[in-house]
Amino acid sequence: AKILVLHGPNLNLLGEREPGIYGHATLDQINAGLQARAAAAGHELSDFQSNAEHELVDRVQAARRDGTAFILINPAAFTHTSVALRDALAAVALPFIEVHLSNPHAREPFRAHSYFSSLALGVVCGFGADSYGYALEAALKRLSTP
């Protein structure tokens, strides 16, 4: 099946951006690891990062037509602000898991609210780059259990 991994704003800076919070892995390294794991399980994984809300909305809308079966998304700062991106996910009605490297609940109060969690199949946060890996395992299990 086709799995789409979406990364929100500033995640292009992973590796150099607040490494104490977000770790040392780069986005390319994270994507490569996910890609390899998905391929080994017989799936096709693609990734997309943007700093622009409308580009993420457009990519989610495109997922309705390109055969995407499952989405992993780290909406980054848009987690706490974007009704538009939430609405796009509701519109395509594809199952998705919300991912965060950090644990937003252990940080500033404004990070505690997510526009995505109530729509997500589940949320994985707080495990650094491993959050993506755990979310992918959950997705693979879902995809193999009809």
Ligand code: DQA
């Ligand atoms: C984040 C948490 C968000 O609060 C923050 O705005 C990010 C990254 C995370 O992965 O921990 O940019 O989504």
